[in-house]
Amino acid sequence: MPDSIIVHLEELQSLVSHYEKSQSPRDSTYLKLINRLGDWNCKTGNFDQGLAILESGLKYCKNSDETDIDPSFSAILYYNLGFYYEKLNQHDTFQKYMDSCIFIAREFPKRFENGIYAFEKLLLHFLNNGEHHRSLQLADQGLLFAGNREGNGQVILLYLQKTQALLLDNLLEEARDNMDEVFGILSRSSESEKYVGLVNFNMGYLSEMEGNYRQAIEYYQKSLDYSVKNLNYTDSYKALNNIGNIYNTILDQPQKALESYEKSIEFLELLKDNIGLATVFNNIGYLHLQKKNYKEALRYFQKGFFALPMDFKDTLLTTNPSISAIKRAGNEHITFSLNFNKAETFLYYFKSEGKEEHLRAALETFKLADLSINLMRWNQRNDQSKLYWREESKSMYELAIETCYLLKDTESALYFFEKSRAVLLNDKLSELGAHKFLDPEDAAKEEEFRLKLVSLERKLSGTPQTSPFYQKLGNEKFQVQVDYEKFIKSLENKYPRYYQYKYDTTVVSLEDMTEKVLEPDQAYLGYFVGEKNVYALTIDSDSATIHKMPVGDFPDQAEELLLLTSSQSSLNQNYSRYLQLAHELYLSYFQPLALSSKRILISPDDYFIPFEMLIEDPEDSFSFLIADHAFSYTYSAGFLLKNKKLDRNETAALLGMAPEEFQPHLQQTSLLGSGQSLNRLKEHFSRYQVFTGQEATKEKFLRQLAKNDIVHLYSHAVADDAGSEPKLYFSDSTILVSELRVLGNLPTQLIILSACNTGVGKNVPGEGVFSLARGFAAAGIPSSITSLWPIDNKATFQLSEMFYESLGQGNPTDLALQEAKLRFIKDNPGNYQLPYFWAAEVVIGKSYAFNTKTNNNYLWYFLLVVLVVGLITFRIRRGNFLNSKSRTS
Incomplete structure (x- = not known):
């Protein structure tokens, strides 16, 4: 630590001690010293002491009635605490403090800039962690909070970051409109020069997404030149990384890509940016994967893991970090990418050299990539963000299922089939089951939050976006959502079993399928539609098999068949085409599976075709598959088990x-x-x-x-x-x-x-x-x-x-x-x-049999018993009567 910093810290500590030893009341000057001392301790790596000092300042703010301290100063303390907790990968605590900063800034307008800073940090955090939809929400909320202060530099940053979120969600037209808004604001601002780097970066990103790759490189280069000139190493790295990606994945110029990546590493080492380093190593590894340098690719993916704060340094390429280590890394996005790319490399390494150990390593690494997806799911409570990652992970599941097919590993295939679908629905069912662990008061409170959100969603859907009430409702919904998420987090801390049940990621096993899901005369048929192949998994009481079929024209055929059959006039006019399609789909995707069970449970993927209308014999226009099988459908096997x-x-x-x-x-x-x-x-x-x-x-x-x-x-x-x-x-x-x-x-x-x-x-x-x-x-x-x-x-x-x-x-x-x-x-x-x-x-x-009528058998038995008893009684009485007559005669 430089001597000047040590002297500065000692002076601050001396001033704070002087205040604490004197009898004078605590005031805002004292609080500024506390804030500065805590900040300097954190900057020099003494986080424990620095955070404790900042927390002590918060206590004075909360008891400001007894002091001369300005209670609004807590916005600054909340921001600084959040800032450093994010650096420590304490993401929940980071979010809590930034939310608190925004809350104080709403209450005290003079803390406006602190609130905007907090919005910006939250937005960037969610951007970097793949929650693009949440980032968009925060950008809109931050801009509403800013009101008409468009000239403020931080407000311009919110607009620029909103563009990045829009681009990550592939909303190109909205992104261009947003950039037009930025240019309009900058034309009226005296500080436009400050944003040259970011504006060019965003225009480069937009051009890249629109397919104008040469233009994108030009914009990124302008951003790079400006950032280097102004010693902005973070933006320098981002521009170089994106230039490298274009050369690598689009223009097929690996040497130029490598040069860009290696330059970016120089800036990242100066910044000590672990996540950035892991990202660049991952990109270099992917470059070698494309060149079929499999061993070199694996070495760089391993270096990516080394760069992360997870205490993993094993140089054996088949060794992976543990799930607990991945949790410590603090960024599921990059750990997912590293694991996915490493697993893909092992798969292609196997295809190149035929060593089964590489195939086994691919399977284990694919499972670890899936566990990274689980972590993302736990940390992303927004459905849109979860959906983004389900779509992004589709190609990973295709390769994982191919690995299972090559290994003939049906148990693992079922695992990946299940993990590839209906995660939002399964999460919802898990939440419903988790409620049994809540006490009635908390369950009622959660229900109240849900009702509020549904009510606000309905009001928003019926309110024009141009109405002033739309913004008011949007603000209200955002705040309810934030409060609801805090409440859910409190439940997860208060009820460990609730948390465990809600986030239980176990999937159905083959044993579960045969013993708990399927009926004795029923078979399961699951489909996975990939880019190259359609995989089918069949399970019955005796066997489980993975099937691989070329995808061919399946997507087009499925869509055309559904369009035909859902229109009476089209079906009438094109019945011969229907027969052809229905028979071709039967021949390609059902007949090869050789299913003999009368009842078949289908878990479809992407296309919901009623299999009962497929045709077995094109010469017989009524040879529908329904004549041989009773079909039912499910979102996933886990849905049935839950x-x-x-x-x-x-x-x-x-x-x-x-x-x-x-x-x-x-x-x-x-x-x-x-x-x-x-x-x-x-x-x-x-x-x-x-x-x-x-x-x-x-x-x-x-x-x-x-x-x-x-x-x-x-x-x-x-x-x-x-x-x-x-x-x-x-x-x-x-x-x-x-x-x-x-x-x-x-x-x-x-x-x-x-x-x-x-x-x-x-x-x-x-x-x-x-x-x-x-x-x-x-x-x-x-x-x-x-x-x-x-x-x-x-x-x-x-x-x-x-x-x-x-x-x-x-x-x-x-x-x-x-x-x-x-x-x-x-x-x-x-x-x-x-x-x-x-x-x-x-x-x-699930297919159930129901008792629809009350069982009246007991009534017949009762009447029969009454009748028999009646007859016996009648015979006895009649006999007694006859006996008495004979005696009198």
């Missing part, structure tokens, strides 16, 4: 809703005949509640839902793949998917959504379709029957009535729906035999 089993000894109760007419403001056509059909359905049940017409309200649905085992809804629904939130109509109102989140862990076992498009919504890779059916699944309902496209009332009513007739005979839902569809095809010659009319209805989730 849901509870039905108590099969109880008689199932039915809730039926049929709003035949709708309030004028809902603008929905009448559903004539739905009430009559519902009344026919109830005849199959001993216990039921049925609401038709104006009685079929949203309020009645919500009040009665938890009291019934089976729910049947005849209604309208709206959902599409453009991302609008699916909603279901009642006679007086609608319910959104977001509102279903607050329903809790419902006891309902099966919900039948006989409405248009209830299974349709935005398809998210790795997650499935965000539909009404999925919303009810997230509320804990283990099974649903849903419509993938709209069909007419006659088909809807007939299929429903035939289904319940079969269900009442003791068949589980998949077999009951199969029987209903086969009977519908047989009973309706002509157009109604088209798959358009019957293939839309599918079972999603």
Whole structure:
């Protein structure tokens, strides 16, 4: 430590000691000294003492009524504490202190700049950790907080960082609009020269995303020149790193890429930036991977791990850091990238040299990369950020499954199949299960937060963005979200078992599949659609097999088939094309699997095709696959395992809703005949509640839902793949998917959504379709029957009535729906035999058999006993009577 710093520290300590020994009251000057002393201790590496000094200053601020201290000074202390806790990888504490700084800055306008600094630090933190959507939220909130202070330098930085978040979310048009806003502000600012480096960096990033790579390099070079001139080593490294990436991955100029990377290392070593060094080593390793220098690539990935603060220095290339070491690294983004690239290198090393040890090393490293994804998931409470990483990790799962295929390791294949899909839904189900560990007061408080968020989301969706109320609602929602996250964090500290259950990442095993998920006559079929191949995993009571098939035209064929079958007119006009597509998909992706089980449970990936409408024989236009198999579908095998089993000894109760007419403001056509059909359905049940017409309200649905085992809804629904939130109509109102989140862990076992498009919504890779059916699944309902496209009332009513007739005979839902569809095809010659009319209805989730009628056998036994006893009594009495007559005669 330089002598000048030691002298400075000693002087500060002397001044603070003088204040503490004197009898004078603590004042703001004393607090400034405390802040400076704590700051200098942290800067010189004495974090324990420095943080303790800063914390002591906070105590004086909180007791400012007894001193002459300015309570608003706590904003500065909160910021400094957060700043240093981030350097120590204490991310939760960092976020807590920055949030507190913003809170104080809102209360005391003179601390505005401290609040803006805190917004900027939070935004950068979430950017660097892959939470781009959260970064966007913070940028917007920071700009709202800033109001009309657009000339402030930190406000300009928020705009520039918002551009980076938009680009990372691939929102190019919005990013360009945002940069136009920046240029407008800079044209009115006297400080525009200060931002030349960052503006050029952002323009380089934007040009790169738009595919203008040469222009991007020019912008990055301008940013680099400015940053070097002003000794801004952080921005110098970022510009060089991005130039290297373009030369490496786009322009195929590895030598120029390597030169850029090596220059950036010089700046990073000056900065002592561990994460930056690990990132550059990772990029150099990837460069060698592309050149097929596998051993050199592995050496650089290992150097990337060495650079991180995880106490890992093992030079043996097959050795990986432990998961506890990865947690210490503090940046799941870079640890994921290093593990993924290292695993990919081992896989290609195996293909080059054929050594199985490399394949085994690839498998273990892929599993470690997946554990890094788990850590990201735990730290990212925002669904959009989680979705980003699900999409980013898709290629990793494809290579991991290929590794399992080469090793014939079906257990590990099932692991990666499961980890590649429906993580948001599984998280929701874990949260529902975790609630059993909360006391009633905390459970009620969490429910209150959920209701507030849903209410604000609904208000926002109905408010124009140009309205002044939109900004007010946005601010309110952001604050509720922050408070909710703090509350959840407090639960995780207060209830360790809640935390453990909520973040349990174990997946279904092959033993679980055969013993707990599948019925004895049922097989599982899971698909993974990669860029090059489609992988299928089949499991039954006797065996498990991984299959590999070229992806071919599968995506195009699947989309075309769904477009054809979801339109009656298109299907009529192009039936020969339908036969060709349905047969080709059968030949390529089902027949090779040689499944003999009558019942098949399918976990699809990316494309939801009703397999029952595939064609076995193109010469026979009605050789539908449904004739041989009863199909059901699931988001994942884990979804089935997380849901509870039905108590099969109880008689199932039915809730039926049929709003035949709708309030004028809902603008929905009448559903004539739905009430009559519902009344026919109830005849199959001993216990039921049925609401038709104006009685079929949203309020009645919500009040009665938890009291019934089976729910049947005849209604309208709206959902599409453009991302609008699916909603279901009642006679007086609608319910959104977001509102279903607050329903809790419902006891309902099966919900039948006989409405248009209830299974349709935005398809998210790795997650499935965000539909009404999925919303009810997230509320804990283990099974649903849903419509993938709209069909007419006659088909809807007939299929429903035939289904319940079969269900009442003791068949589980998949077999009951199969029987209903086969009977519908047989009973309706002509157009109604088209798959358009019957293939839309599918079972999603667990297939249950229900007792729909009260068992009256005991009553017959009772009557028989009464009759027998009566006859015996009658015979005895008659005999006594005859005996008495004979004696008197």
